[in-house]
Amino acid sequence: MSINIKSFYFTIILLLSAIVLHAQSLSNIQNVKVDELSDAQIAAIVQRAEEQGISKSQIPTLAQERGLSAMEANKLATRISQLGTAGGGVDQSANSPADTGAQRMVSTPVAGSFNGDNSKLTEKQQKIYGFGLFHHKELNFSPNLNIPTPESYVVGTGDQLLIDVYGDSQQSYSLTVNPEGRLYIPNVGPIAVGGASISAATARIKQELSSIYSDLNSSNPRTFLQIRLGNIRSIQVSMTGELAHPGTYTLPSFASVFNALYAAGGPNEEGSFRNIKVYRNSRQVAEVDVYEFLTNGNQAQNIRLQDNDVIIVPAVQTRVEVQGPVRRPGLFEIQADEDIRDLIHYAGGFKSQAYTQRIGVRRVSEDARKVADISQEQFESFKVQDGDIYLVGEKLNRFENRVQISGAVYHPGEFALFDGMTVKDLIDKAEGLRGEAFLNRATLYRTQEDMTLEIVPVDVKAVVNGTAQDIQLQREDVLHIPSKYDLSEEYYVKISGEINRPGAFAFAENMTVEDLVLKAGGFKESASDAYIEVARRVKDRTDGQIAEIFTIDIDQNLEINGADKEVVLHPFDHVIIRRSPGFQREQLVRVEGEVNYPGQYTIATATERISDLLKRAGGINPFAYTKGATLIRRTEFYSPQSDNEIKSAELREVKNNLLKEDGKNTEAENNILSRIDQKIGEKGGDLANQKGLASGEFKINRVKEVATSDSSRVAEVEFRTQELIGIDLDYIMEHPGSDQDLILQEGDVLSIPKELQTVRMRGEVLFPTSARYEKGDSFKNYVSKAGGFTDNARKGKAYVVYANGDVQRTKGFLFFKNYPNIEPGAEIIVPQKPVREGMSATNWIGVASSLATLAILIDRIAQ
Known part of the structure; x- marks a missing residue:
């Protein structure tokens, strides 16, 4: 195909646009890395080339002429060939001339294989030794195209030869062997190189070029010749027999037997791994044993393939299974001249716990199954048969010469038993007795022949002093010497x-x-x-x-x-x-609202009252609403801080105030900080540090228990930690020390609001709201301002909560209701009627039956 050179370069610029996606310019193609390109990008290059009438085999050559390195051009050729074989790699029809050399060895597992994931193999396939070799995701057996041209390489049609003449004369040729096996050199003519090795082809080319460069063949040449392979050709190999994907494969001419096996998915479950045969020109040229590669790394028979080679994988002849403690249990193929030692070698050898003196065999005979025992001396002479199952046993889980010592000795543990070993010898091996050892009696636990346990008492003191006969030890004896602390409570x-x-x-x-x-x-x-x-x-x-x-x-x-x-x-x-009876921790109360000096105050005496606190706060100011004054007091449900928590909180404040922003504390300050950190971390488990009162905790728990067991007995309880106590502040100020003048407790809050001017309505009213207080307005007037009662309002149970916390309910006599008076800041609350369930039909029938019975009874009495 003839292509205009300008069209060549224009096409290559388009083709390589996908290659330079990773911040590479078209003027810097020599730095392109083909490995960084995705399959989609390679496919785009091939598609654009075909649109321009360029075959796949010409793409790497054109890219190399544009500046792509020879190594990357070879990689590009390989990647293009992978796209041609990724659909299965099988070429069942003859290739066209344009495609010859374009098909290459796949570098990822073929379709229909296991995608390199051994976990997807069947249980039997995983057991077959060597089966996962051609399905391993880290192994692809891709032929290495980046190696020096082998001297024995046979030149064939489609090979590209790069001829460099250097020295006194400079010339380069890039020539492709034509289908007739000839190489056409300008000004020289055709040279027959097909079927010749690289070394022979070099000699022929050198001889022909000497007509132009006469110095090439002189005894003291100043002009030299070098030949190397460029774009290599493709070959076709037929794969038959017990393979995962038999067929005809197009591979690089550098491909070996393993490359071809990988392309075909390797032998199947019934295929042989030991006798893979390679035929060339109807003659067997190699027999490949995969086990040689797996066990010894030997690839002597992994020969380089040639065009039209045939690889046959026969069916396995002798396959046996090894079970038990070996390094690689599974299914193994055995040759006729191999024995059990070879089998154990393929299985990776025995594990440490394997019993190697004997192996059991299950074998299929002519009529039935049978078993056999093979001693170690018979390993070389025993004849292996197809279908054998070799069972490797385990050593006994017992010790031949172990004795043990525990308790009050310096080095308790296991020791080796020797002939004549006694209790004293065992104590000496354990570096002697500790000071707290109980010497009057120790216990020797002995395992008898029938596996029962026997206890032998030992007078340790007498044995050590030599005043009593020493006891000779036996295998698996355990001597326990107790500590005197083991025999008493810990003080x-x-x-x-x-x-x-x-x-x-x-x-x-x-x-x-x-x-x-x-x-x-x-x-x-x-x-x-x-x-x-x-x-x-x-x-x-x-x-x-x-x-x-x-x-x-x-x-x-x-x-x-x-x-x-x-x-x-x-x-x-x-x-x-x-x-100490005289020790009292400070107790704080607070005054808030309309007093001259609001804030926290410390209770001075145990009998300090509200009037005393009000005096210390400077009395009320002109804006105070004394009728709304209230006392907020903690309930028994309040959980106060423990002494340790209070101390820790105060120490944290000391620490925060002591720390300097620049971190430059003095040595004394650092010592204080260290002591504070230590004391904050201390936790006391003493009763004095417990929270709350036992009576309060008991009351909470008791109410919960009763409510859980019988909800009808107890109304819904809200465990408030603080409650309002209604007080009459005017009376308290006029009569200090009276019963109304309550004694203060820790945590009390005396709240005196400003003059209040509203009344609030909530509950079962049509429009819950707040209304302006008007002197003389009644309860019903304020309810009317909220839209009146709802249908569900329980009027007789309505009540008023006053600003100071007092509560008054509605009182009734016959059909008359006496509603509470309203004061500024009051809150009217109208509760809801209880929900009443209607009587069911069954209940109505029961009532009717009772009434009928009663009527009959009255009638009889009347008669």
Whole structure:
């Protein structure tokens, strides 16, 4: 096909537009990487070439002339050929001249194979040794086209020969062998190179070119010749026999037997991996054993293929299975001259737990199945048969020479038993006894012949001293020497109360109360040093006494006074540090609203009242609405902070105020920060640090239990942590110290609002809203301002909540209702009628039957 050179270059520019997608310009084609192109881009190049009348085999040549490197041009040719064979790789019809050399070896698994994923193989295929070789996603056996031209390579039709003349004369030729096997050199003529090796073709070309370059064949040449392959040709190989995809394949001329097997999907389940035959010109030229490659890496028979070669995969003749602890259990093909040692070699050898002295065999005989035992001496002489199943056993899960020691020795564990080994020898191997070892008796656990357990008592002290006969050990003996602490409770003492780190601590001999207080971090500020109580367990008492109680005097310097110095703690003693009667943590209340000095106040005395707090707040201001004053008080459901939580929060404030923004604290400040971090992390488990009151918690739990068990007995309960207490502030100011003047409690909030001017209506009214307070207006007038009652309103149960928290309900006598008076800030609440369920038909029938029965009874009585 003749193509105008300008059209060539224009076409190549179009074809290579897909190649330069990755920020490469057309003027920099020599840097293109074909591996970075997708299959879609390669397909676009081929499609554009065919539209311009250019065959696939000419695309790499044109690209190379444009500047693409020879290596990348070869890769481009390979990628183009892959597109031609990706549909299955089988070429059942003769190729046209334009396609000759374009078909190449597929570099990914063929269609219909397992896409390189061994997990998709069947169970039998996974067991066949070597089957996954041609289905492995990391292996593609693609022929290497980037190697120096082999001297033995046979030149054929379609091969491109690149001839370089260099030295005194410079000339380059890029020539393709024509279908007649000739190479046409300008000014020289045709040269027959088809069927010749590269070395022979080089000699012929050199001889012919010497007519132009006479110095080529001189004894001291200054002009030299080099020949290399450019775009290689394609060959056709026929694949027959037990293959996954038999057929005729078009492959690169560099392809080997493994390349062809991979293209055909490898042998199928019944195909042989040991006797793959290669025929050339009706003669067998090679017999490939895949096992040689898998086990020894030997590819001597993996020859390079030639055009029209035939590869035959025969059916497997002898296949056996190996089961048990071997490295590669599965199905293996065995040759006639191989034995069990070869079979174990293919299976990767025995695992460490395999019993190698004997192998069991299951075999199919002429009439039935049978089993056989093969000793290790018979491995080389036993004849392997097709269908055999070789069973490798495991060693016994037992130790031949193990003895063990545990307990109070320095190195407990397993040791090897030797002849004549005794208990003393085993103790010596364990580096001797620890100090806490219980020497009066140890236990030797012995396994008898019938696998029952026997206990042999051992006097350890006598055996070690030599005053008693030593005991000889047997296999699997276990000697346990207990610690004296294993035979008694773990001793501890406990401290609680006003101590920084209450809890249980390990007991130590001669421990005193001072030692325990020191270990617990010292006293709290609230601790009483005059009353420390120690509770001690009593034993063997039948008079009803539960504990022995005594007190100790100790000062803040941890000095015990008087005879108490002699008191030494016993195991399980409980030291209780009581709170000092005169210690009181500050309690805060708050005043808000219309007073002269609102804010927080500390309760000064236990009898401080509302009037006292109001005086300290400077009294009320002119805008105060005293009738709306209320006291907000915590309920029993409020969970106060524990002492530790309060202390931690305050210490965090100290830390935040102590930290400097630039981080440049002094050494003393850093020490304080360190101590604060340590104390914040401390958690006390003492009763003094618990939240809330036990009575409050019990009440909450009890109400929940009753409501859960019988909802009809208990109305819906809202566990409020704070409630309003209605007070008469005018009366309190006029009569300080009266019953109305309540004693303050921690957390109380005295709220005095401004003068209120509205009344609020909510509940079962047509339009819940707030209305302006008008003196003299009645309850019904305000309800009318909210649109009146709804049909579901329960008028007789309506009530008013006043601004100070007091509540008054509607009172009734006969058909008359006495509604509460309304004051500024009041809230009218109209509840809903209870939902009443209608009587069912069954109930009506029951009522009717009862009435009829009653009528009959009255009638009879009347008669």
